[in-house]
Amino acid sequence: MRRTSVKRTMVLVAAATLALLTACSGGGVPLTAGSTAPSSGPAAASGGAAKDTIVNVIAGTGQFNENLNPLVQGAPNLLGTWGMIYETLMFFNQSKSGDVQPLLATKYEFGDEGKSITFTLRDGVKWSDGKPFTAEDVAFNFLYRRDKKDLNAGGSNTKDAQVLSPTQVKISFTEKMYTKLWDVAGHQYMVPKHIWEKIDKPTKETNAKPVGTGPFMMGEFTPQSYTMVKNPNHWDTGKPKIAGMRFWSYNNNDASLQAMVTGQLDWGGMFMADPDKQFVAKDPEHNAYKNESQLYVTNLVPNLTKAPMNDLAVRQAINLGLDRDKIIELAFAGFGKPASPAGIVLPLFQDYLSPKYATAKLEFNQDKARQTLEAAGYAKDGDGYYAKDGKRLSVTCHLVSGWTDYVSAAQVIRQQLKEVGIEFKSKEVSFNAFVDMQQKGDFQLMMWNAYGGPHPYYMYDNILNSKSIPPANQNMARYKNPAVDAALKVIADTPPEQTDAIKQAIYAIQDAVVADLPYIPLQQSSALAEFRTANVTGWPSEQNPYALGLPFSHPDNGIVAKNLQPVQ
Missing domain, CATH: 3.90.76.10 (Dipeptide-binding Protein; Domain 1)
Structure with missing residues (x-):
């Protein structure tokens, strides 16, 4: 089974336990702070009046830990801590x-x-x-x-x-x-x-009785279920309109998916190979999904400090040898879309794309890939692979074990690059081992994501700045280019109203990205958000994208939850 988008966005939300947020009607179950949660699942909480409408949240698998500390970004705190209980400026x-x-x-x-x-x-x-x-x-x-x-x-x-x-x-x-x-x-x-101010060691604090300004407060906690209830002191008059939320643990992702598609749950963030058939068709009147496709780019990340990935010709040949359309279709169920050669998320940041690359596309040309290698001194060996100085051109790409769409992508890539004359191997490791390799630079190639933000500067600074090489940040490629560093500093030092100067610096970065190929894009990736309107409405949509529809993205989850309208 393909892994869910929950796992794909693990680093994005910086939480050890990610989730799928859902909604149903409350059936007379009290939701005052300190109330007792029922022992059965979300289906037991259905059928109540509109004023009792609650939101059921799948908050992970296994037992919950009562941690609501909002100050530690990597903490495995309870879903809803960020955005629903605590707010940003x-x-x-x-x-x-x-x-x-x-x-x-x-x-x-x-x-x-x-x-x-x-x-x-x-x-x-x-x-x-x-x-x-x-x-x-x-x-x-x-x-x-x-x-x-x-x-x-x-x-x-x-x-x-x-x-x-x-x-x-x-x-x-x-x-x-x-x-x-x-x-x-x-x-x-x-x-x-x-x-x-009374807490001396904040990273040790579990904060079981959180006090925040957000639309919800903590209710009852058990290791299997917990509630968050409407905050009567919330500053946003008249919101939230729902009574609260109930968070549940399922045994595994398969059980969560089954609950989603059978109508027990109404807000999800699950990867589905065919959501129209698997979800929408089950209840066309109430089931819908939104493809959040402007968050990140999935790349082959070369370690530029290790051979053969420190050879630009090898990176160029791999780049030319990939048929992204087939990779997206066969490995990612067709939900991704081609990435820009400039490494920028589109159409979100179309205004920041250099006119030079306005119509540029990643080229698929295996003949040109072979010519590039031969011009760099590579020649084919008896097995049909290129070699140089007696050493076969072979690369090993590390993946996280169980991330089956990435595993599938590696299988497609292996065949495509074999046709070019490059031996491509993939190796699956645990997530912890994968992160350790990222930090230490102990890899040739890996499949990983470049995450964005509200401005193209954030992704570029995150993955290209020489100061962002791990452990500082996410420049996994170990890319160093003084011209890029200088352009990033210009952006950082320029008042935001001086857009022309900022754009010129961004254009310079894009020139370097295209010329140096520090990352090899596979796709502009997507994450699915599933909604049900049987009990509540007001979800983000293509027409009204007032927040990300992904339930585990914060503070968006609090913005969405407080804007839900019970069905009368």
Whole structure:
């Protein structure tokens, strides 16, 4: 069976347990904080009145750990901690370019040539325990993260935080922050000073009784099921309209898929080879899905410090030898789409694509691939593979064991490159071993994803900046190009309103990506979000992409959940 998109986006959400968010009607089951969850599954909670509508959430497999710590990004905390209980200052909608929405902050202003940001906060916001949310809380959050070394082992760029008024706070930094607003305002979840100032070791805190500003609060917890209930103090008047959410554990992904397609659940994020047949056809009136295809690019990642992948001719030959249409069709069920040679997510960032590459496509030309190798001094051996200096051109690509769509892709690639004269081998390893190889650079080639953000700078900086080589970030290829580093610095140091200067720097990066081929794109990947409208409506759609529809993406999950409308 093909692995789910839940596994594919594991690093994107930085959580050990990922999930599928779902909805059904509540059948008189109380959802007040501290209520007792029923012992049966979601189907037992159906058939109630609209005002009792709840959302059932598949939050993983196995037993839950009662961890609701929002400060540790890699923590295996409960789904809903980020976005539903705790909120950020602003919301960056990755479904729509340039869509930045106010949350706890209504306004921001750069100062000190980009080295400070002053936030104006929303009036009247309260924590779920009824105490006011103020600028003191925001200042505390930044200083707490700065001063607690276990929260910033790599160091902090926060210099100071000054309270200017109850609703205004100025955060100062050691570097220009024009390109880091998303990190500051979109990734840092606010916690209350009056609770966390008493916690000396935040990474050890499980936070079983969380107090946040989000639309939901923690209810009852058991190792098999837990609830989150409507926050009556939530600042967004009239929201949420549902009574709460119920989170469940299934034995395995097959059981989750079965629950989804049989109508027990109404919000999922599962990979299906044929969602029209497997899901929509089961209830065409109520079942639908959205293909979130603007999040990341799946690449063959060459280790540029190891032979033969440090040879540009080899990378070019592999690139030319791949029939992406067949790979997408045979391995990815046709849901991906061809990637841009410039390594940019389209059409989301069409405005940032160099005119030089406006119509450029990844070329499939196996004759040209062979010519490229021969021009670089390679000659075929008796088995039909190219060799140089007595050594066969053979590459080994590492994959995560059980990620069956990637395994299938490797099988297709093996045959395609054999026709070119390149021996392609694949090797499956555990996820932990795979991550260890990424960090140490102990590989020739691997199949992995390049993730984006609300601006093309984020992906480029993440995978191309020489400062992003592991363990610093995700430059798994170990790519080093001073011209690219310089262009990234220009973008980082340029005020966002100076779009022409930023675009010229981005165009320079795209020239280097095309010329150097530091990553070999396979597809612009997709993730499926499945919805049911039998009990609730208001899901994101192609026509109204107000947030990502993926249930495990945060803070989008909180935005979606509080905008759901019970069916009357």
